[in-house]
Amino acid sequence: MASTSAQPALPDGLVAVVKEDCPTCVLVAPVLADLAERAGLTAITQDNATFPDNASWVIHDQDLALSWHHDIVTVPTLMKVENGRPTASIEGWERDAWEAFTGVRDLGAELPDWRPGCGSLSVDPNLADQLAVRFSGSSMTSRRVELAALEDEWEAMWDRDWSDGLPVVPPTEARVLRMLEGTTRAPDEVVAVVPPDLVECTVEKIAINAVMAGCKPEYLPVVITAVEAICTDDFNMHGVLATTMDVGPIIIVNGPIRDEIGMNSGGNVLGQGNRANSTIGRAVQLVVRNIGGGRPGGVDRSAHGSPHKFGLAFAEDEAGSPWESLAESRGFASDQSTVTVWCGGGPQVFVDQLSRTPESLTKHFAAYLMTNLTPKMVMMETVLVIGPEHMSRYRDAGWDRARFLSELEHHLQLETDDLLRGVDGIEEGLPEAFAGNTVGKFWPGGIHVVHAGGATGLFSMAFSGWVPPPKGSVCTTKEIIR
């Protein structure tokens, strides 16, 4: 464990760290006394102050500061110390090794040749967290909130209005400290100004909310980058939150970090069951709620909301795709880990069990996408998640992303006369001024394609969008800083 506060000095010379609650330490107690006399050894005891002896060569490491700061894992640990720091060490009891290490012969002749050591008290699972909080020199500045002794700590999270409705993990100092180990960024670094309250948001505050969402520390860089991305003027998180539509941020992860943190890009990719997928999106939404102050009924004015507003993050299946990834299509390299955020509503399924040619499948995709939001809305935006079985049609025919998008957009041109207000007895539609034109269902560049989903199943998914750029929200990709 890396120590960041001042390291207390060990006594120079030969030093042994021991505890009485270790049979091997008790076994070697006579050897320690022998070495104290013959080689000037100092014993550092973790539990009983008078073990192995009530003598001046025994130091009590009562608060375990020496043991924690010098990374003692096993007792006994025998060290050579110069200028307060160990230069060499051995663990457990092994006569030959101890004699070679100390240069003192005939040690513990009556003892067995070898015994393994025990765990150091400073790494005891019951103590490790509080020791880390005490000694790590953490500069966490968030207000400490003490929960009452009779308060259920899980209920307390709801009582303080910190939850999205599901249980959140209580963000203790130890948990937040562990979370912060997931990034190299300083806890006090301001990474975003979060709407709607326009609050400066630090890495520490994001880490707290990531703990609450159930993230592992290695997910934290993804969460931080996603927060940065949604808090840009381009993404317009204020509008995304305030709209009466069903939209929320949709987070798509590309690059090596997907596999490193175990994100799902396969079966049930948009569903439950994978910890990284489930908690990254949730952490971002908790940041908007708790730091930005954006709550349903407050600035969040969504008429219906959507299940994906609990948070939605997923990875692209890059290895199984014949095409460049979404991030590559947006100018990033395959070895860069990125987050792409896009504002959308809930996903809908596309079913095509019979198309065997890319031409047929593409025409069918177009017919399906014509109804995105409503058949009367044009110049919209979508994320199209193509499943592996559908993608195999394009792989087999040698179509690349550009060919697919060009053919798809060709089939998505509409006569405005069919979309005017009142046409087909439907009052909704385009104003009369648009008559006599052709218009795209999606604006050029408004179809974002991702390859993901289970290996079996002739299905794909498409999301409905919101107000397209530049007036609404702009799809935004950022490289993840570890």
Place this chain on the structure above:
Amino acid sequence: MTTVLDPTAEQRAEQRELVTRPESLDGLTIGLLDISKPRGDIFLDRLEEKLTGFGAKVNRYMKPTFAKPAPVDLRHEIATSCDAVIEALAD
């Protein structure tokens, strides 16, 4: 006892006093802010008729897009040149 870290922005809810309601609209300048949703103008046109009838002077304003907060300059202009503002949300 469990101690947790505050996940919020630690901003105490700001209390804001409502400004005094005007006794009468006579002679006041009323801003009408169109958030640029379709047909908001129809609603505001009617309001303007009514307000003018009460003796008020009406200034009309429009947000560039309903999807974003009003720009700070626009908010400042309304605040400095109007006695009251009515914001129309219409669909």
